[in-house]
Amino acid sequence: MSDYIVLVKQVPDVSQITDNAFDPETGTLVRTRLASVINELDAQALAFANMMKKISGDDKARIIALTMGPPMAEEVLRYSLARSADQVVLLTDRALGGADTWATANPLAHAIRKITKDLLKCGDDYFVVSGMQSVDGDTAQVPAQIAEELGLPCIAYVTGAEYKEKRFEFTRIISGGSQTVATKKLPAVITVAKYEHTLFATFSRTRWANKADLVQWGADDIKATHIGAKGSKTAVIRVFPPGKSTRKCQQLNDVKSLAKVLMDSVKSGNGQDDQNGDAQAGSYVLPDKRKDKFQRMFEATQKEQDDYQLLIEKIKELGIKSAVQIDDSVKEKILESTGKSIHKKTLDDMIEGFKATKPAFKGEVWVVAEHSDGVVHPATFELTGKARDLADSLETKVGVCIAGDNVGHMAEELIAAGADTVYAIEHKVLKQFDPTAYRKAVADAIDKYVPQIVLYAATPQGRMLAPMVSYRVHSGLTADCTGLDIRDSSRKGDIALLLQTRPALGGNVMATIRTKNSKSQMATARPGVMKRLPPDPSRKGKVVKHHVELSEDDVSLEIIQTELGSGEVNFGAEVIISGGKGMQSRDNYESLLGALCDGLSKKLGKQVERGASRAAVEQGFIERVHQVGQTGTAIGPKLYIALGISGAIQHMIGVANTETIVAINSDPNAPIFKQCDYYIVGTVEDTIPQLVQALEAE
Ligand SMILES: Cc1cc2nc3c(=O)[nH]c(=O)nc-3n(C[C@H](O)[C@H](O)[C@H](O)COP(=O)(O)OP(=O)(O)OC[C@H]3O[C@@H](n4cnc5c(N)ncnc54)[C@H](O)[C@@H]3O)c2cc1C
Numbered sequence: 001m002s003d004y005i006v007l008v009k010q011v012p013d014v015s016q017i018t019d020n021a022f023d024p025e026t027g028t029l030v031r032t033r034l035a036s037v038i039n040e041l042d043a044q045a046l047a048f049a050n051m052m053k054k055i056s057g058d059d060k061a062r063i064i065a066l067t068m069g070p071p072m073a074e075e076v077l078r079y080s081l082a083r084s085a086d087q088v089v090l091l092t093d094r095a096l097g098g099a100d101t102w103a104t105a106n107p108l109a110h111a112i113r114k115i116t117k118d119l120l121k122c123g124d125d126y127f128v129v130s131g132m133q134s135v136d137g138d139t140a141q142v143p144a145q146i147a148e149e150l151g152l153p154c155i156a157y158v159t160g161a162e163y164k165e166k167r168f169e170f171t172r173i174i175s176g177g178s179q180t181v182a183t184k185k186l187p188a189v190i191t192v193a194k195y196e197h198t199l200f201a202t203f204s205r206t207r208w209a210n211k212a213d214l215v216q217w218g219a220d221d222i223k224a225t226h227i228g229a230k231g232s233k234t235a236v237i238r239v240f241p242p243g244k245s246t247r248k249c250q251q252l253n254d255v256k257s258l259a260k261v262l263m264d265s266v267k268s269g270n271g272q273d274d275q276n277g278d279a280q281a282g283s284y285v286l287p288d289k290r291k292d293k294f295q296r297m298f299e300a301t302q303k304e305q306d307d308y309q310l311l312i313e314k315i316k317e318l319g320i321k322s323a324v325q326i327d328d329s330v331k332e333k334i335l336e337s338t339g340k341s342i343h344k345k346t347l348d349d350m351i352e353g354f355k356a357t358k359p360a361f362k363g364e365v366w367v368v369a370e371h372s373d374g375v376v377h378p379a380t381f382e383l384t385g386k387a388r389d390l391a392d393s394l395e396t397k398v399g400v401c402i403a404g405d406n407v408g409h410m411a412e413e414l415i416a417a418g419a420d421t422v423y424a425i426e427h428k429v430l431k432q433f434d435p436t437a438y439r440k441a442v443a444d445a446i447d448k449y450v451p452q453i454v455l456y457a458a459t460p461q462g463r464m465l466a467p468m469v470s471y472r473v474h475s476g477l478t479a480d481c482t483g484l485d486i487r488d489s490s491r492k493g494d495i496a497l498l499l500q501t502r503p504a505l506g507g508n509v510m511a512t513i514r515t516k517n518s519k520s521q522m523a524t525a526r527p528g529v530m531k532r533l534p535p536d537p538s539r540k541g542k543v544v545k546h547h548v549e550l551s552e553d554d555v556s557l558e559i560i561q562t563e564l565g566s567g568e569v570n571f572g573a574e575v576i577i578s579g580g581k582g583m584q585s586r587d588n589y590e591s592l593l594g595a596l597c598d599g600l601s602k603k604l605g606k607q608v609e610r611g612a613s614r615a616a617v618e619q620g621f622i623e624r625v626h627q628v629g630q631t632g633t634a635i636g637p638k639l640y641i642a643l644g645i646s647g648a649i650q651h652m653i654g655v656a657n658t659e660t661i662v663a664i665n666s667d668p669n670a671p672i673f674k675q676c677d678y679y680i681v682g683t684v685e686d687t688i689p690q691l692v693q694a695l696e697a698e
Contacts, residue, residue: 041134043079093219093220248677411424463479563624
């Protein structure tokens with residue numbers, strides 16, 4: 001008999017974000033201007049736990065909802081009680097505020113321990129169920145880090161469950177397909193990626209829920225070891241609004257204009273070959289190598305930058321050549337002449353910063369490789385290119401850590417892509433990706449070689465492995481980075497830090513984050529954002545075999561079935577046309593999308609390849625090998641045409657490097673219209689036949 005502990009979180013309603021939700025001075029979100037709601041995926045997790053209870057036929061199983069947040073987070077607990085929770089726990093304490101994922105997972109895991117001991121008394125027979133990620137954090141790190149703290153298996157990105165022979169079999173999303181797995185032991189952590197069978201609250205249950213007692217605990221009750229901002233291993237340096245999309249977002253009103261755009265964009269292109277780019281804001285130079293000793297390469301708030309500029313002006317005016325000349329009397333003069341607009345403590349810190357030259361971290365820059373069937377994932381090559389750039393600035397080496405049962409043959413290609421050393425961990429237990437076994441192998445290598453930076457691809461595998469490894473080796477981790485740069489800290493002497501920039505709140509803000517109190521600085525980076533270096537077969541490097549003690553006991557999951565895309569597809573084609581769920585049927589996909597592919601191919605004299613969204617693949621419109629996106633393939637054609645595709649982030653990051661994006665969608669508010677160059681509002685059924693005709697006439 002299993003019990004269920006469901007993690008629920010109160011989040012701002014990001015669907016209501018408007019421009020006035022941001023503070024114009026700081027660019028940060030004013031949360032009080034937004035309503036608070038239950039994180040949608042956590043509501044789905046609650047329904048999922050309820051479904052697990054039902055299909056197992058276990059009426060006595062209990063569902064406990066747990067949240068950590070301010071006292072008003074009680075609302076999501078009452079929501080849970082009104083639907084399916086039997087009991088709820090509110091973890092609330094000022095000391096818990098300002099936490100990153102590390103200092104969120106740690107107290108939640110301690111609260112789970114207390115729930116199992118004091119409230120459930122269920123021994124080892126329980127599941128922790130949560131949404132895959134929250135819309136405000138968007139990291140997917142907390143459940144995996146909770147699993148690591150509790151020493152439990154974790155099954156991420158789950159979309160379904162069946163109860164067979166007294167155990168659950170879960171379906172989950174993996175890179176390039178889906179998989180059915182079962183956990184080898186209980187308890188286990190499950191994260192739900194999609195379960196759209198919403199639970200509704202009855203009137204009587206709502207009345208009961210509104211009056212029911214909550215269990216409330218503070219920080220002292222759970223005895224967590226890392227809480228709040230102090231216990232965190234990352235810190236936000238700056239939050240800023242995202243740059244406006246560089247896409248044209250131009251609506252066309254007739255198919256004739258669209259036909260012309262299609263032809264022109266393939267013939268001439270629109271020159272947008274670096275849409276998303278991890279822009280290089282000037283390469284970093286270590287302090288000892290700088291010509292001007294007062295030059296600081298840092299990223300900071302506007303006030304910090306203004307203070308710095310003012311200080312430099314004053315230093316020049318006073319004819320100071322070196323930081324050691326700045327004694328107390330000089331500081332007094334600077335403070336006087338700036339009219340005390342620089343705070344004394346800020347001035348002291350900045351002067352300390354001038355004197356510091358020693359990097360805060362040392363060691364190599366590492367990439368943790370992803371591979372399947374003996375083939376390295378393209379994102380690993382992109383990250384190796386980025387690691388090369390970072391390591392060159394830091395005057396250190398690039399290491400690629402690759403684990404599997406037979407991986408040595410991939411080393412040559414990794415060295416050609418920019419690696420100096422390939423750390424190969426080979427063991428038969430690592431034949432298939434198992435989060436628990438892989439995290440033990442990778443963490444062991446990190447413990448031994450202590451790289452200063454570790455990068456992982458933000459694929460389902462990387463987003464699962466990285467949080468577990470980071471927790472195990474006591475290091476901070478930033479998810480889904482779109483920018484990675486080396487900079488100094490703005491004030492004190494923290495030199496050569498990895499600054500990690502990522503979108504948050506569903507892409508409504510960007511945040512730059514640094515690592516603190518950690519062995520290594522760790523980040524996952526979105527596939528398709530960093531640039532792969534052209535392979536250089538003449539590069540020399542070495543392979544270091546790293547041995548880790550592993551046994552079958554380290555494998556946490558039984559893989560029952562894997563469904564991966566198979567067949568031939570040429571995503572190197574200059575033109576790719578994808579169909580989404582809006583194509584309505586396999587027949588429509590075949591006839592409409594097929595006709596447009598043929599028409600355009602004839603007109604251009606080029607191959608036009610077929611793509612699809614994940615939803616279209618799931619509907620069976622086309623085989624999985626054609627899926628474009630985060631868990632499909634990241635592509636970069638000259639022209640991408642999206643038919644009946646809404647524009648979900650997981651789809652759009654797969655087409656970020658496309659020159660021209662064209663969309664046809666019947667919904668005038670489809671999100672894709674804000675992320676494309678040209679669009680037509682209309683149904684695919686009406687628009688495509690007219691477009692094919694217009695192309696013939698072109
Ligand atoms: C871990 C994870 C990984 C994922 N990886 C991927 C990935 O790699 N690739 C991917 O694509 N998704 C991925 N997804 C799923 C993604 O979040 C979206 O659910 C998916 O992209 C939606 O596909 P869609 O746009 O075809 O469907 P929907 O979101 O359902 O949109 C259908 C669109 O069609 C329009 N429409 C309806 N009827 C018509 C008509 N007659 N004519 C014209 N337009 C019409 C609608 O207005 C709507 O905008 C992933 C999700 C998760 C959780």
